[in-house]
Amino acid sequence: MNKKIIEIKNLTKIFSGFKALNGINLEVEKGEIVGLLGPNGAGKTTTLKILMGLLKPTEGSIKIMGEKIKKQLPTWLKNKIGVVFEESNLYLRLNAIDNLKLFAGINNVNQSKIKELLAEYHLEAAAKREIRTFSKGMKKRLMICRSLIAEPEILILDEATGGLDPISAEIIQQKVLALKKQGKTVILSTHYLEEAAHLCDRVAFINQGQVIAVDKPAAFKKGLKAKFLELNLTNENNLEKIIDDLNN
Ligand SMILES: Nc1ncnc2c1ncn2[C@@H]1O[C@H](COP(=O)(O)OP(=O)(O)OP(=O)(O)O)[C@@H](O)[C@H]1O
Incomplete structure (x- = not known):
C-alpha cells in the first residue's frame, strides 16, 4: 500500500517575475508530522497555500491522498484537509460558537463536534464571547478547532505558535x-528548530524557495550542538549559494 499522503514534485511559483518557489520536492507519509523550517521569505507559506488550494503553482505537481491536484482542491478532498493560517481569518464580531457554526455550515459538515472541540481546547468558558476579545493564543486554539470540525485526515498549520507566549x-x-x-x-x-525538534518526525529545511535538506530533527540538532551542521542536500547544484545563505 502506498503510504505517501502528500507528494510535492518540482513545485515552482513565480509572483510577477519573482521566483518564490524554485522546485520544491517533498513527500509526506500518512501519520507523519513534517515541519517546514526556514527563514522569513523562504517559501514556507507559499508552499502551504498551494497545498491548501489557495494558490496555483506556476509549475510542478501535487498529489494529495493519491489525487493529482489540477486547479482547486476537489470537494471530497476539501473536508479531508484542515488548515490553520498564519493570520486569523475568524469573524471578529461573532462569538466562538457562531464562528464554528458558520464554518460548519459553509462547508456542509456536521456541527455535532463543536461543543466537544471548544471544551477540549479550553475555550468552553469563552464560547459566547466575541472573537475580538480573544487573546492571540485563544484565536489560534479556535482556528485549530475550526480546522478539526470536518474531522480531516491532514492538518496544515502555518506558524501555529508564531507570536504566542511559551505556555500558549x-x-x-x-x-x-x-x-x-x-x-x-x-x-x-x-x-523554530526547537519547536520542529519537539513536534516533527522529519524536517524540511527550506531556503530561497528550495528544500535544501530533509532529515529527522535530531540530525539538525546534533549538527548545531557540535557547532557544525551536516546537511544531506537534495540538490547539490547550488552548493556555494547555500553555504553563502547559511553564512548570512
Ligand atoms: N502574493 C505575493 N506576491 C508577491 N510576492 C509574494 C507573494 N506572496 C509571497 N511572496 C514572496 O514570496 C517569498 C516567499 O514568501 P512566503 O510567505 O512563502 O515565505 P515564508 O517562508 O512563509 O516567510 P515567513 O516565515 O516570513 O512567513 C517572499 O519573498 C514573499 O515576499
Missing part, C-alpha cells in the same frame, strides 16, 4: 502531538 505555544504543541496519536498527518511551518 506548549498547549498547541501538545494538541498537535495528540492529533498525531489519532493518526492524523500534519504538515506545519515554523521558524
Whole structure:
C-alpha cells in the first residue's frame, strides 16, 4: 500500500517575475508530522497555500491522498484537509460558537463536534464571547478547532505558535502531538528548530524557495550542538549559494 499522503514534485511559483518557489520536492507519509523550517521569505507559506488550494503553482505537481491536484482542491478532498493560517481569518464580531457554526455550515459538515472541540481546547468558558476579545493564543486554539470540525485526515498549520507566549505555544504543541496519536498527518511551518525538534518526525529545511535538506530533527540538532551542521542536500547544484545563505 502506498503510504505517501502528500507528494510535492518540482513545485515552482513565480509572483510577477519573482521566483518564490524554485522546485520544491517533498513527500509526506500518512501519520507523519513534517515541519517546514526556514527563514522569513523562504517559501514556507507559499508552499502551504498551494497545498491548501489557495494558490496555483506556476509549475510542478501535487498529489494529495493519491489525487493529482489540477486547479482547486476537489470537494471530497476539501473536508479531508484542515488548515490553520498564519493570520486569523475568524469573524471578529461573532462569538466562538457562531464562528464554528458558520464554518460548519459553509462547508456542509456536521456541527455535532463543536461543543466537544471548544471544551477540549479550553475555550468552553469563552464560547459566547466575541472573537475580538480573544487573546492571540485563544484565536489560534479556535482556528485549530475550526480546522478539526470536518474531522480531516491532514492538518496544515502555518506558524501555529508564531507570536504566542511559551505556555500558549506548549498547549498547541501538545494538541498537535495528540492529533498525531489519532493518526492524523500534519504538515506545519515554523521558524523554530526547537519547536520542529519537539513536534516533527522529519524536517524540511527550506531556503530561497528550495528544500535544501530533509532529515529527522535530531540530525539538525546534533549538527548545531557540535557547532557544525551536516546537511544531506537534495540538490547539490547550488552548493556555494547555500553555504553563502547559511553564512548570512
Ligand atoms: N502574493 C505575493 N506576491 C508577491 N510576492 C509574494 C507573494 N506572496 C509571497 N511572496 C514572496 O514570496 C517569498 C516567499 O514568501 P512566503 O510567505 O512563502 O515565505 P515564508 O517562508 O512563509 O516567510 P515567513 O516565515 O516570513 O512567513 C517572499 O519573498 C514573499 O515576499
